[in-house]
Amino acid sequence: MTALSLTINGTPHGPIEVRDDLSMNDFLREVLGMTGTKFACGAAQCLSCVVIVDDDDGTSATRPTCVTPAISFNGTQIRTVEGHAKEGKLTALQKAFVAHYAFQCGYCTAGFLNEAQVFLEGLQATPIPRAGLEQAILESLDGHLCRCSGYVRYHGAVRDVVLADPARYLR
Numbered sequence: 001m002t003a004l005s006l007t008i009n010g011t012p013h014g015p016i017e018v019r020d021d022l023s024m025n026d027f028l029r030e031v032l033g034m035t036g037t038k039f040a041c042g043a044a045q046c047l048s049c050v051v052i053v054d055d056d057d058g059t060s061a062t063r064p065t066c067v068t069p070a071i072s073f074n075g076t077q078i079r080t081v082e083g084h085a086k087e088g089k090l091t092a093l094q095k096a097f098v099a100h101y102a103f104q105c106g107y108c109t110a111g112f113l114n115e116a117q118v119f120l121e122g123l124q125a126t127p128i129p130r131a132g133l134e135q136a137i138l139e140s141l142d143g144h145l146c147r148c149s150g151y152v153r154y155h156g157a158v159r160d161v162v163l164a165d166p167a168r169y170l171r
């Protein structure tokens, strides 16, 4: 057993004693009851289970939770799908997912949402030319599998968010 402390969506958790072999996915879902983070392939192949890890240098990246020990997140600051909407208000990205009917079963959605959020924040920090947007969206969401084949709709939703506020994301 190891004591785990981390910050999730701005709220400190722990120290909580967890088994060393407990996955982060089980910690979130079974220990904390945060079931927005999904478990799909369980083999780090589909990226449905990723959360956002915020580094001290201001950068963020997604990380799978299904095969990752919870204790490896000790001391980190993470964001999960539950942290996107504030006071019941969806973000522009969430609204775009809904408007595009981007998801069907929804198993992959939290992963796509987290990845797309990191992508948008990256564009805010380093805007790109409009001509490079399609390729950048493709590359940012690459590796996320959707068994319901919602790829085009997810991509369209992210594109809409960027083009709705080009001064923020494009140069």
Ligand code: FES
Pocket (backbone or CB within 6 Å): 038, 039, 040, 041, 042, 043, 044, 045, 046, 047, 048, 049, 050, 064, 065, 066, 067
């Ligand atoms: S459930 Fe973690 S990558 Fe598929």
Ligand code: FES
Pocket (backbone or CB within 6 Å): 102, 103, 104, 105, 106, 107, 108, 109, 145, 146, 147, 148, 149, 150
């Ligand atoms: S919406 Fe079903 S797996 Fe993507």
